[in-house]
Amino acid sequence: MTADPRRTVRIVPGGPIMVEGPVCIEMPDGSTVESDRFMVAICACRRSKNYPLCDTSHRRRAKPARTVTAQADNAVAN
Numbered sequence: 497m498t499a500d501p502r503r504t505v506r507i508v509p510g511g512p513i514m515v516e517g518p519v520c521i522e523m524p525d526g527s528t529v530e531s532d533r534f535m536v537a538i539c540a541c542r543r544s545k546n547y548p549l550c551d552t553s554h555r556r557r558a559k560p561a562r563t564v565t566a567q568a569d570n571a572v573a574n
């Protein structure tokens with residue numbers, strides 16, 4: 497009995513692409529990045545400091561708009 501050769505790839509909205517490992521990722525410059533993990537998170541946002549692997553930088557967002565509004569309110573008050 498042979499194992500199913502298909503791999504599961506899951507796209508996380510706003511996050512990484514999850515791929516069953518181990519993987520060898522070929523970069524545009526010809527270099528390779530390998531991971532032996534059971535599940536590998538590949539960065540889809542390009543913000544990772546460990547690109548092409550996700551480092552959860554996709555979770556960081558700009559400051560909420562209300563901070564900008566508060567600054568604008570302060571500017572009007574002054």
Ligand code: FES
Binds near residue numbers: 543550551552554555
């Ligand atoms: S998807 Fe997680 S850092 Fe880019």
